Structures are given as structure tokens and as C-alpha cells.
Amino acid sequence: MKSPTIKQTAKAVISETSDLLNRQIEMEVSVESALAQVDPGARASARNLVHYLAVRQLDIRPLQWKLIHMGLTSLGGMEASSMCSVQAVHRALHSLAGETAPEMPEPPVDFSSGPLALQANANRLLGEPSGKRSVRIMVTMPSEAAGDYGFVLGLLRAGMDVMRINCAHDDASAWKQMVANLRRAERETGRACKVYADLGGPKLRTGPIEPIGKIRKVRPLRDPRGVVLLPARIWFLEGSYAMNIPNIATDVIPVSSGALDGAIPGCLLVLEDARGKTREFKLISCGETGALAELHQTCYSSPARASGSMTVGGKLSHGELWGIFPPFPCPFLLFPVMN
Secondary structure (H helix, E strand, O other), X not given: OOOOOHHHHHHHHHHHHHHHHHHHHHXXXXXXXXXXXXXXHHHHHHHHHHXXXXXXXXOOHHHHHHXXXXXXXXXXXXXXXXXXXXXXXXHHHHHHOOOOOOXXXXXXXXXXXXXXXXXXXXXXXXXXXXXXXXXXXXXXXXXXHHOOHHHHHHHHHHOOOEEEEEOOOOOHHHHHHHHHHHHHHHHHHOOOOEEEEEOOOOOOOOOOOOEEEEOEEEOOEEOXXXXXXXXXXXXXXXXXXXXXXXXXXXXXXXXXXXXXXXXXOOOEEEEEOOOOOEEEEEEEEEOOOEEEEEEOOOEEEOOOOOOEEEOOOOEOOOOOOOOOOOEEEXXXXXXXXXX
């Protein structure tokens, strides 16, 4: 099968870059009232940020691969001039397709003004880069920075450009002391350093989690498809003597004295578990202190569900099971939030 030509590919990709441009315009319109409150001198940069976010909220990797294979930019470095970058690619695609690009809105910044504005804003926010570096070194302060001046002094001498204070930790007095140590170090070294206070967001704090009861979960061994490979082998312990438990037993469930009277290998012990599910345990051996059974389904046994019956022999005791079940903590279920 003949591969598509660059002209054919460009025609197919034009709609994707057109969607990006429309998305940038729509997002700017959606935040128009907020942009109106931005200082006029920074409004062009704010609009550019909105255009950048409009694209970065999408996974454009499939589009990037197509652009690269046509010898075009992948839009990987569009921070300084986002709309201008997408428009340039859009025009190039039209040219490769042998078409005339439509008229497009004037972007807030171009390939010249955008980088200059980005650099000026970075200098204003983070300070001038030190030495020959084009980047700034930001260091998050540990709690020790409040009481150890030498620690802060060493960081500043080593090249720290921005002190980051994580306000989710420590308190206002500690933060003030960190800044005081920094200002003292600035006077001693002659170097300037910005302070970045990262405000703490909402915190979810819980107290001790109460157990939901005494529950023992037993389950067979399954393969990834859920097919049982090996049944669970449970030793029903009659009495409080944890002795003579078979080595092949995977778990132990205590039962009331006399509960297994009349039990013989081959009979079924039918129980209702903590969820109200009926579970059948097939006895494979019986002894003086208990009986060994196999289970092919998951069971949540609990002292609160102590009643049941055997197909051979007498009724199962209705008394509570022995209280050696471990407390079972209440689990937290986390669900992703879908927009």
C-alpha cells in the first residue's frame, strides 16, 4: 500500500491545529472578566498564559508525532508565544497542502516580544540569574532553617537564589525566623535572594479510625482471571487450644464448644458470613480439637455471624465464636474525580 504524501498528511492534520486555535480563543473568552482585572502592562502575558494552558490541558502527542514527521516544530517549546506558535504551524500545514491559510486573530505576543516578556517577568519574580547561569536555584527550607543561621548562610553561599517556605509546615514564627536568617546572610555575603512562600491548601485530618468489628477474611488462591488454583483450607478450632493445627491450614476460625459434634469428613458446613453471603465449607478431616475444611469462595467470617448448619450431624452452636478475631479497621475508598 502506497504511503500518503506530505501534502495528503498536511491536509489531514490541518483540522487538528485548527481545533487548537479555536480552543485557545474559547478559553480566553471564558476568562474574559478575569483578564480585565489584570494590570494592562501584564495583560498580554496573561492572555498568552491562557492560550498555553488551553493547549497543555490536552494530550497532543499524536499530533506532535505527525508534525515531526513532516519536518515541522512539535510545539514543545511554545511557552513564550503560544498562539503565535500554533498559528505558524497552521500556516505551514496549509502551505504544504497547497492551500491558502485563513485570516487569524492577532496573537498577544509574537516570537520576539514573547521571549522578552517572559525573561523580564522571570527576572521580576525570581531575580536576576547568578553568574553564568540562566536558571535560578530554589531551595525549600526545612524546619531547622528557623534556628540554624549557619545552615541558611551556607545555602546562600552555595548559590541559592530563591528561598521557598512551605507554609503547610511549621508556623508563622518559624517562617519569620527563616526570613530573618536569610536577610542576615544577605548582608554578610552581599548576595540577594528572593523569598517564595508556598501557601498551604486545605488539609484532610482524621482521628483514630474505629474498627468496624472483628472480621477474618479467608479466600482461595486465584489466577489473574479469577480462576481458583487452590482452595482455602480452614481449620475450625473448637475450644481455645491452638494445637494440632494441620500445616496445610491457611487460616483458623474458632467455633463454640460442641459446634462440630457429629462432624465427619465429606459433610458440608454451611455458614452465613459477615456480608450475609452463604458459604459452604467441605470438611476433609476431623480431629479432637477441630476440623479441616476447604473453601472455594471468599468468606468474611465474624463472631456476629455464628449460626449455621451441617448436612450431617447436629446443628451448629448459636453461641458467639471465640473472641480472637483481630479488629478490622474501616477502609477508605478513594475515587478519581472526573471532569
